Amino acid sequence: MSELRPWLRLMLTRRNRLLIGALLMAATLLAGVGLLSLSGWFITATAVTSLAWAAGAAATLDVYVPGGGIRFFALTRTVARYGERLYNHDTVLRLLADLRVSAFRSLSQLDGQTQSRYQASQWLNRLTRDIDTLDNLYLRLLAPPLVALLGVGLVAVFMALFFPGAAWPVAILLLVVLLLLTLGMACWGRALSDRQVVQTDHLRVRAVEQLQGLAELQAWQVLPEHQRGLLALEHNQSRDRRRLEERGALGQGLAVGGVQGAVALTLVLTLEAYQQGLISGPVMVMLPLAVMALAEGFTALPGAFVHWGSSEAAARRLNEQQALTGRLPVAPESQSVxxxxxxxxxxxxxLLGTTPVFRGLNLTLGPEEKLAVVGPSGAGKSTLAALAARLIDPDQGQVCWGGASLTTLDEAQWRRQVAVLTQDAHLFNDTLAANLRLAAPMASDGELWAVLEKVNLKQQVLGFAQGLNTPIGEFGRQLSGGEARRVALARLFLRDPVLVILDEPLTGLDPATAAIVRHHLNDFLQRRGALLLAHDPEALPAADRTLVLSSQGKLAPFHR
Structure with a gap:
């Protein structure tokens, strides 16, 4: 339970919405109790009155009040159910947004070295599957048992008004059933549902590995073996899921059987009371039906609580993420940049594992110098850029700026002073303007149009119906590859850094567009230091010096 406390505290920031949603759920259940019990009383009272008339006895029955009550409960149940579904659905979406923002905020504050401890598929699993699992907390694990407990209490009080002798035994039986359906099912399914979360993580990692490494697996002729491993994981997960569903079904049987047992107990006790003349015939029918109506609040519990372990496991993994701190050391007294x-x-x-990417590397990038480094994939160009941006620290040696080690500089200030354009710069599922303003939140529309013109994208955007407010889709899918690259470049032009790191900046651009962008990049890089990385020096802006990085991590002058 301790794993869930941070997320419960986060949910309680919306306690008013949670309370209103729970009250709507309670209103639905209690309206059902009122509808069924009053209908039973009314039908029985009508039958008893008819028999009395048939026997020649004088009897009266007010049909208007109970008839109005039945219509009231029926209408209340319908309206409350609709309102509860609508309101709680909106609440859950808001809670999911809160949970995802909290998880993403903690992730975004981690340095690249710390993020590399987990694969991208594992981070994705935390931000999607684990957060979705916590979605169960309010709507399936918190509110329903509380509403069921409230229903048991109110029905017991209602029974005590007519026949106190039946209230306590029935209430105790229902509470025992409630404990079995919540704590009992949680304990019974905890290990299996906990394992489901781990299995889902492993399955997603394995599937992503196979998709990303399909060519290599085929080349080494190990794809069938990898597929067998993936199928084995899926088989184990399906087996455990089936076992969980079986336990949930048994829990459903316990819920129905427990409530029906309480109904039978109520019927026996009220029948005895009727025979003793303590209650009337209609009341004898009404009280068991009131207990029967509680089944609605009990039957949803087993299926939710049998997955309790999944919620705990998801919360535990997210707590581990929240507890992560950057691996990059922070100097006690940082220096200005x-x-x-x-x-x-x-x-x-x-070192990459035990393999050196660089060993004893010595390199200098002069003030305002444009240094190009070219080399094949895997030679270490991205590692060189990561060292310069201080996304990672070297295992030995140091990287200095102005004679001071990057580890002694103010990290937040250094982040603001460095602009990095990677090969796969991310575009979010938002508008074009919002993606550009990631680099400069206060940038005006005029500034956005200016940078779009520098990357030869202004005319295309003017042709969009919504202009700057055009949604570009997830990963910028509404744009072509070249347009997406130019959006990333335009974002770069909104920054004012002292050091610029460009990795394949002109990749995906046609020659005419590349020439325009190269011209503006040359102007932008004036009075700034720049580290330019590519496979081919022709794909870079003008450089003062060009070096070749070999696959052994050695630098040498470039000769055409």
Whole structure:
């Protein structure tokens, strides 16, 4: 339960909405109790009165009040059910947004070195599947048992008004059933449902590995073996899911049987009371029907609580993410970042596992120098950029700016002073303007149009019906590859950094567009240091110096 406390506290920030939603659920259940019990009383009272008339006895029955009550409960149940579904659905969506923002905020504050501890598919699993699992907390695990408990209490009080002798035994039986359906089912399904979360994580990682490495798996002729492993994981998960569903079905049987047992007990006790003349015939029928109506509040509990372990496991994994801190050390007294300075890689060694990417690397990027580094994929260009941006720290040696190690500089200030354009710059499922303003939140529309013109995208955007407010879709899918790349470049032009790191900046652009963008990049890089990375120097802006990075992590002058 302790794993859930941080997320419960987050949910309680919307306590008013949670309370209103729970009250609507309670109103639905209690209206059902009133409808069924009053209908039973009314039908029985009508039959008894008819028999009395047939026997020649004088009898009267007011049909208007109970008839009006039946219509009231029927209408209340319908309206409350509709309002509860609508209101609680909106509440759950708001809670999901809160949970995702909280989880993403903690993730976004981690440095690249810490994020690399987990694969992208694992982070995705936390932000999607684990958050969706916590969706069960309010609507399936918190409100329903409380509403059922309230229903038991009110029905017991209602029974005590007519026949106190039946109230306590029935209430105790229903409470025992309620405990079995909640705590009992949670304990019974905890291990299996906990394992489901882990299995889903492993299955997603394995599936993504197979999709991303399909060519390599086929080349090494190990694809069938990898597929067998994936199918084995899926089989294990399906087996455990089936076992969980079986336990949930048994719980459903317990819920129905428990409520029916309480109905039978009520019927026996009220029948005895009727024979003793303590209650009337209509009341004898009304009280068991009131208990029967509680079944609606009980039958949803087993299916929810048998998955309690999934919610705990998801919360535990998200708590581990929230507890992560950056691996990059923070200096006790950080220094300010100077604007014009040289960057130096001094004796830098970086290990990938036990394999060195760089060993004893020494390199200098002079003030305002444009240094191009070209080389094949896997040579270490991205690692060089990550060192410069301080997304990672070297295993040995240091990277300095203005003679001061990056580890001694104010990290937040350094992040603001460095602009990095990676090969796969992300575009969010939002408008074009919102994606551009990630670089400069206060940028005006005029500034956005200006940078779009620099990347030769202004005319295309003017042709969009919504202009800057055009949604570009997830990953920028509404744009072509070249247009998406130019949006990322336009975002770069909105920054004012002291150091610019460009990785394949002109990839995907046609020659005419590349020439325009290269011209504006050359102007932008004036009075700034720049580290330019590519496979081919022709795909880069003008550079003062060009080096070749070999697959062994060695740098040498470039010769055409």
């Amino acid at each position: 100077v604007s014009l300075a040289a960057m130096e890689w001094q004796g830098v060694t970086v």
